[in-house]
Amino acid sequence: MSDDALSVDPTPPVEAQASPPATPVTPPSTVRALSCPNCGGIVNVRAQGLTVSVLCEHCGSTLDATRPDLQVIARANEALKTPEIPLGTRGTLGGRVWEVVGYMERTDEEIGWAEYLLFNPYEGYAFLVDDGRRFSLGIMLDRLPTMGWANSMQLDGQSYSRFGDTYPVRVTFVVGEFYWRVAVGETVDETDFVRPGTMLSCEVYQTERTWTRLDLLDWGVAEEAFGISARRREYSHPAPHEPSPYKRQLREALVVGVVALLVLFVVSGIGGSEQQIGQTTTDAVLDGPEKTVVIRGLDLPSARSRVVVDADAGAIDNAWVDLDYSLTDEKTQDSVDTYGLAEHYSGSDSDGSWTEGDPRPEVSLSSIPGGKYDLVVTLSAHRWNGGSSSSSFSMPTGFAGGSTFGQDSGQTVPITVTIKRGGVFGGNILLAFLLIAIWPLIVLFKNFAFEKRRMAPVSGSGGDDDDSGGDDD
Incomplete structure (x- = not known):
């Protein structure tokens, strides 16, 4: 066996000792x-x-x-x-x-x-x-x-x-x-x-x-x-690279507006259907006495509803019919009065033929309480003497009176009156649409005005506008 194999390290083993915690070294100051x-x-x-x-x-x-x-x-x-x-x-x-x-x-x-x-x-x-x-x-x-x-x-x-x-x-x-x-x-x-x-x-x-x-x-x-004092938010003089504080508001306004419009269209579609509840046809004598007809037994639901009265005098020409309506509650005798006018005129002049008037007027009554009603219709027909002979209109066969307006006395005009319930007012839909659009339009205007100020030429003068907006984008 070689000497190297038999050699023993004379150094006694050293017991391991825990080293003391290192002291953090503070880097030298760079100042x-x-x-x-x-x-x-x-x-x-x-x-x-x-x-x-x-x-x-x-x-x-x-x-x-x-x-x-x-x-x-x-x-x-x-x-x-x-x-x-x-x-x-x-x-x-x-x-x-x-x-x-x-x-x-x-x-x-x-x-x-x-x-x-x-x-x-x-x-x-x-x-x-x-x-x-x-x-x-x-x-x-x-x-x-x-x-x-x-x-x-x-x-x-x-x-x-x-x-x-x-x-x-x-x-x-x-x-x-x-x-x-x-x-x-x-x-x-x-x-x-x-x-x-x-x-x-x-x-x-x-x-x-x-x-x-x-x-x-x-x-x-x-x-x-x-560590300095916070500054008040104001947007009267924005920096050229400043995002519009109204963009987020504009997105929210558009989303809310679209949802509101969808709800409006759904509600108007559900409540927009009309139901006929009564109808009558009568004749009015041209330049004759007033005539009164009554349509009875008109049922309205317990909730308040819209009532529409349509008059159709489509056969008239160069004449008009005055229509007075009175919707009367059979139980309380409370009435709602309104007025309609069916008219149609035609003729010719140096510019050619012309026509005007609406022979089929529609009258709407809103929020009528539920119950049973009668509709009293008082009507009177009148000729218009300003029409030319070329504007006379031949009446269909079977109509009472003569064959031409303005020729035979006692000539009559057929008028059909129809009563419907339900539906919505077009004006209310338009008003609701405008109310929904107000917020997006205001925010859109503010955003446009902000962008105009942001990209405007720099100037050291200006007002002290307090215009403030929402969060930055």
Whole structure:
């Protein structure tokens, strides 16, 4: 057996011991504190190695962050302002923690807005744009959009419409640290392309062109993230990329309206059938005395119902028949009175032949209580003397009197009166339709007005409209 096989490790075994809990290691701070060579104030550089210029929070001087001694690039030209979100504030947006490292104000000479430069060591830089109403989160694009139809741009399968012309944007105030040498008075040419919820902003400075995508944040998200006061919702001056707050309401109104219309048509169809409950035919003497006929035993259901009285005097020409109706309850003798007129005229003039009038009038009575009724019809017929001889009408064989209107005295006109119950009023259906359509029409108008304001040319003047809407899309 070899020596190697017999060798024994002389080191005694060591008993396993539980290791003490690891002490969390606090990463060294990335903030570098330096003194401003102009005022001596402490300047904190938060993004070391990336920051190019720093604006002193104490005196406003522009400092060169690439030099260890922070040499002064430019002196402050105006008093310092305090941003609503202080420098160094951290907040979480979209699941990422961002720190405010810079702040500047810009203008297009009509309106102004604020931009916060945000920094995350893993994500890089982002912009929080504040237009005074709402916040948008801007991320610089690492790819170029492509041209679409009618001056639009395409990005990730979505189309963005051009908003107005290219316009100059000037920096009016700046403080904090930036990854480029920004200064008051710096001007770029900007072009915007919008779709609801998002904007593509193209900025051109000298020979450099940059693209930024701005996503509109929901109301209160940025305020909650950075601990500032929530803002009141108002839609009098919407941002160019702001979704309409009325779209959801419009969808709901259309759905409810369609359902209501279907119910209306079903109900009107069920209750719209008419049932004949009485009829009589009588003759009226032209220019003769009044005649009265009674239709008895008209049964109406216990519930209130609609009653229709139709008169048919289709044989008349150049004449009219006055019809007085009285629907009387046999038990209470309460009556409902109404009036109808059957008429028809014809003739010819220099423009040719003409006709007018309705020989078959219909009269409707609503909400008649149930019971047994009699209908008293009083009628009288009259000739019209303005008709020409060419407009005379031959009566069918078997009619009483002569063969032609206006020739023989005692000529009669046959009239048939029919009573029906049930059905619905066309005016009520129209009124119900209009009431159902009011809500969708109002929301549609508000949505149209919002879109008109959204795409209107930017103006610094305007009212203080309190128009408010529903939730964003």
